Amino acid sequence: MGLLGDEVGFARALTAQEHESVMALGGHRTYAADAHLLTEGDRTSHVMIVLRGWVTVSVSTDRGGTRLILGLRGPGELLGEMAALDSHPRSATVRALGPVEVQVISGDAFRRFLALHPRVSGLVIRQLTFRLRSSDQERSALASLTVLQRLAARLNELSRANPTGPYAPALPGTRPTRAVVRLAQDELAATVGATREAVAKALRLLRDQEVVRTGNRMVEILDPALLALLADGHQE
Numbered sequence: 001m002g003l004l005g006d007e008v009g010f011a012r013a014l015t016a017q018e019h020e021s022v023m024a025l026g027g028h029r030t031y032a033a034d035a036h037l038l039t040e041g042d043r044t045s046h047v048m049i050v051l052r053g054w055v056t057v058s059v060s061t062d063r064g065g066t067r068l069i070l071g072l073r074g075p076g077e078l079l080g081e082m083a084a085l086d087s088h089p090r091s092a093t094v095r096a097l098g099p100v101e102v103q104v105i106s107g108d109a110f111r112r113f114l115a116l117h118p119r120v121s122g123l124v125i126r127q128l129t130f131r132l133r134s135s136d137q138e139r140s141a142l143a144s145l146t147v148l149q150r151l152a153a154r155l156n157e158l159s160r161a162n163p164t165g166p167y168a169p170a171l172p173g174t175r176p177t178r179a180v181v182r183l184a185q186d187e188l189a190a191t192v193g194a195t196r197e198a199v200a201k202a203l204r205l206l207r208d209q210e211v212v213r214t215g216n217r218m219v220e221i222l223d224p225a226l227l228a229l230l231a232d233g234h235q236e
């Protein structure tokens with residue numbers, strides 16, 4: 001169940017020369033926390049490469065404003081390639097989790113660049129197939145897993161990467177820092193496609209078993225081994 005970005009961030013897969021050429025195509029833009037970088041349904045076609053910070057990618061699932069988080073993307077990752085390639089409205093809303101800096105490239109310039117650099121087109125295709133593969137896995141997992149298993153799998157995944165929290169590696173000779181996932185309960189619910197109430201109940205069970213400790217907008221993993229067991233091996 002992949003919520004985190006692509007196997008290798010787009011920019012990291014570029015050669016030094018490709019990187020230099022692509023970065024010369026556009027300009028920097030910065031966004032404050034909570035700002036929308038892209039909005040679902042908009043008819044724009046530029047792409048962005050994340051230089052700093054993390055964003056959520058979400059879609060609305062009904063008119064009442066319920067949102068489903070499809071992914072968390074971070075440094076080096078490409079955003080907005082779908083509308084740039086197929087000229088359809090934006091498929092999702094991209095929102096800054098904290099301060100974010102991106103390189104913005106017009107859709108035209110990006111398409112011209114891909115036509116001149118077939119290897120980079122291959123990277124974009126690979127990124128899209130990777131995402132389709134994860135989304136197929138996600139669909140089959142959602143059909144068979146309980147909310148508790150889905151939540152355990154998600155916490156496991158997020159605590160390993162911990163993109164939103166300061167998870168400082170332990171200094172030699174000190175106790176290792178425990179992993180902390182810094183998301184609110186409704187955000188966690190949106191990442192597993194469940195209601196906030198169902199996630200609160202699952203968190204209560206995990207707390208009772210001392211697998212996690214919860215606080216304001218944070219879940220601390222106390223027992224990663226048991227969490228992995230509860231996730232029932234449904235990791236990527």
Ligand SMILES: Nc1ncnc2c1ncn2[C@@H]1O[C@@H]2COP(=O)(O)O[C@H]2[C@H]1O
Binds near residue numbers: 073084135
């Ligand atoms: N499932 C997903 N996982 C991660 N990123 C996505 C996902 N779906 C859409 N996006 C990104 O969100 C962007 C929204 O605008 P685009 O449709 O142009 O391009 C989209 C992708 O870059």
